[in-house]
Amino acid sequence: MSDASYRDAIFSTPLDRVARFSFDEQVVACFPDMIRRSVPGYGQILGMLGLIAGRHLRHGAQVYDLGCSLGAAGLALAGTLAPDAFRYTGVDLSPAMVARARETLAAECPDHAMEVLEGDIRHLDYTPAGMIVLNFTLQFLAPEDRDAVIATLFAALEPGGVLVLSEKIQAADEQENAWLVERYHDFKRANGYSEMEISQKRTALENVLVPDTLEGHHARLARAGFPRSQTWFQFLNFASLIAFKDCR
Ligand SMILES: C[S@@+](CC[C@H](N)C(=O)[O-])C[C@H]1O[C@@H](n2cnc3c(N)ncnc32)[C@H](O)[C@@H]1O
Numbered sequence: 001m002s003d004a005s006y007r008d009a010i011f012s013t014p015l016d017r018v019a020r021f022s023f024d025e026q027v028v029a030c031f032p033d034m035i036r037r038s039v040p041g042y043g044q045i046l047g048m049l050g051l052i053a054g055r056h057l058r059h060g061a062q063v064y065d066l067g068c069s070l071g072a073a074g075l076a077l078a079g080t081l082a083p084d085a086f087r088y089t090g091v092d093l094s095p096a097m098v099a100r101a102r103e104t105l106a107a108e109c110p111d112h113a114m115e116v117l118e119g120d121i122r123h124l125d126y127t128p129a130g131m132i133v134l135n136f137t138l139q140f141l142a143p144e145d146r147d148a149v150i151a152t153l154f155a156a157l158e159p160g161g162v163l164v165l166s167e168k169i170q171a172a173d174e175q176e177n178a179w180l181v182e183r184y185h186d187f188k189r190a191n192g193y194s195e196m197e198i199s200q201k202r203t204a205l206e207n208v209l210v211p212d213t214l215e216g217h218h219a220r221l222a223r224a225g226f227p228r229s230q231t232w233f234q235f236l237n238f239a240s241l242i243a244f245k246d247c248r
């Protein structure tokens with residue numbers, strides 16, 4: 001097993017043509033470093049998952065982690081919950097991510113029931129679940145596919161179930177959005193990214209990562225049937241929401 005994780009330097013040299021961002025071998029090799037230096041609050045969101053599960057998850061229930069990448073949410077849950085507290089299924093489209101996630105989870109939490117499926121979250125056969133985590137994944141789906149996925153997840157949740165949805169967001173107000181994006185770029189600079197890295201990554205993510213507004217997310221959750229959703233975390237243009245299957 002390879003547990004090497006490299007510093008993200010993907011966009012550090014000038015590229016003649018910046019290709020569309022994809023979750024290939026090169027990204028997988030530096031992903032832990034990339035996501036921690038690029039997503040404000042990433043560690044704090046992961047740290048809360050066990051506490052949220054502790055309050056909302058039925059003992060022994062199914063947990064889905066959709067677009068699980070290297071299984072970070074699974075690791076966070078296994079770090080705080082007992083092996084019989086939940087069953088974890090991570091799902092990801094990228095074969096390189098899936099291979100690495102399987103190795104990591106097998107090595108780090110051998111006593112927990114952890115599986116990783118290679119598949120498309122738009123076409124999965126979901127079993128009833130107590131908690132679904134969608135961390136920074138919906139933003140990569142075509143906007144026209146997002147409603148159907150959220151509706152499917154609402155249907156998959158058992159009574160008392162919760163959906164945790166974390167996303168890069170945009171503000172509806174142009175000035176507010178510009179301020180958030182500028183400070184986000186400051187955040188990246190402070191984390192060691194150069195102007196070239198920031199601008200080439202921005203180009204690579206154009207039309208690949210399409211953020212919604214917070215209002216758009218809450219409206220979609222309501223359309224899908226969720227009687228209640230709330231934003232529980234925001235750090236610049238990144239936020240996490242929780243949506244409840246029932247009103248209580
Ligand atoms: C930003 S990463 C998610 C990070 C991860 N949830 C975490 O917290 O570390 C987005 C992931 O979604 C996956 N993905 C994108 N579209 C997908 C789809 N339709 N079905 C399954 N996985 C998808 C990508 O391969 C990538 O690994």
Ligand SMILES: O=C(O)C(=O)C[C@]1(C(=O)O)C=C[C@@H](O)C=C1
Nearest residue numbers: 034035038039136168201205209
């Ligand atoms: O670097 C950015 O601009 C980001 O939006 C960060 C982001 C994300 O939000 O998913 C983009 C791609 C990588 O998957 C990791 C993090």
